[in-house]
Amino acid sequence: MKLSDIRTEDLSAFAGIDFVAVDRQLIFDPWVTSLDVQVTLINDEIKKPHANFIVLVDNVVNGVAGKPNRSNVALLDDDSEYPITIKV
Numbered sequence: 898m899k900l901s902d903i904r905t906e907d908l909s910a911f912a913g914i915d916f917v918a919v920d921r922q923l924i925f926d927p928w929v930t931s932l933d934v935q936v937t938l939i940n941d942e943i944k945k946p947h948a949n950f951i952v953l954v955d956n957v958v959n960g961v962a963g964k965p966n967r968s969n970v971a972l973l974d975d976d977s978e979y980p981i982t983i984k985v
């Protein structure tokens with residue numbers, strides 16, 4: 898069994914505003930080399946510039962972290978600058 902920590906770090910995107918922070922331990926069963934980790938995004942319906950955050954793996958026990966052990970995640974805002982109005 899292998900253990901590692903996974904966490905997010907803010908860059909221009911902020912935990913609690915743009916996404917829900919991840920900070921937990923991963924447990925790898927024997928022969929498992931990858932796991933899926935879900936990061937929840939927060940949709941605020943406000944037009945903002947695209948923003949980035951980091952996902953980082955460290956404190957690996959009984960194994961070796963892949964290289965690189967961090968990824969820069971880009972959030973592309975899909976909200977428009979003005980609210981959509983519909984005339985009826």
Ligand SMILES: [Ca+2]
Nearest residue numbers: 941942943976
């Ligand atoms: Ca937005």
